[in-house]
Amino acid sequence: EAGVVQSPRYKIIEKKQPVAFWCNPISGHNTLYWYRQNLGQGPELLIRYENEEAVDDSQLPKDRFSAERLKGVDSTLKIQPAELGDSAVYLCASSSQISKNIQYFGAGTRLSVL
Amino acid sequence: AQTVTQSQPEMSVQEAETVTLSCTYDTSENNYYLFWYKQPPSRQMILVIRQEAYKQQNATENRFSVNFQKAAKSFSLKISDSQLGDTAMYFCAFMKHAANSGYALNFGKGTSLLVTP
Numbered sequence: 001e002a003g004v005v006q007s008p009r010y011k012i013i014e015k016k017q018p019v020a021f022w023c024n025p026i027s028g029h030n031t032l033y034w035y036r037q038n039l040g041q042g043p044e045l046l047i048r049y050e051n052e053e054a055v056d057d058s059q060l061p062k063d064r065f066s067a068e069r070l071k072g073v074d075s076t077l078k079i080q081p082a083e084l085g086d087s088a089v090y091l092c093a094s095s096s097q098i099s100k101n102i103q104y105f106g107a108g109t110r111l112s113v114l
Numbered sequence: 115a116q117t118v119t120q121s122q123p124e125m126s127v128q129e130a131e132t133v134t135l136s137c138t139y140d141t142s143e144n145n146y147y148l149f150w151y152k153q154p155p156s157r158q159m160i161l162v163i164r165q166e167a168y169k170q171q172n173a174t175e176n177r178f179s180v181n182f183q184k185a186a187k188s189f190s191l192k193i194s195d196s197q198l199g200d201t202a203m204y205f206c207a208f209m210k211h212a213a214n215s216g217y218a219l220n221f222g223k224g225t226s227l228l229v230t231p
Contacts, residue, residue, distance in 0.1 A: 003158075004158075031216045033216075033218065035219075040223070040224075041223055041224075042118075042205050042207070042221025042222055042223050042224055043159075043205075043219070043221050044221070045218035045219070048216070048217075048218055056218065091159070095216040100212065100216040101147045101164070101209055101211075101212075101216060101217075102161060102164065103161075103216065103219060104161075105151075105158050105159040105160070106158060107157065107158040108158065
């Protein structure tokens, strides 16, 4: 069974440019999470989806960040425009209804904003 | 809000020795989960071990075990017979118990563990 797949693995952009990250969770997992991990820190939640519904987006900077999970499967996280402080690793995770407290993580997208 | 504190930014252990990583947390919840995740360099985060707060027995997974002290809000990880492949960043994390869906993980800042030959 494939794990959580994220792309791209690395992205370098100039400030004020837009950027998008893609995540495909483990098949059958209804809950999807996006976390941001700053250098030297633990991950912090940006948004959580239950199927196609965003049930916790309180930490998502809505002026520049947006996310969608059409059809309740894969998800896209977008930043527009990017700022220098957005440089971080963006992690996607998923969990199933049966084992809802166990999250499986993707390899992440490392974003560098110049 | 829940906070997780890992007071050891870096640790080092020799191969085959035992090492203990510390974690404390603060919460007003009575039912919750605690986790240790491992993040090898440039690789994805994987679950090492999980503890349910209502279980008094400490969780074990092969060479990994925890010392869960609920009253003291302490959750340490012991790695026995350390191997070179254990070199990684280790994160302690907290999750509220939920009946119907998952909650976000609250992570500590991590402890970088280096296993030397």
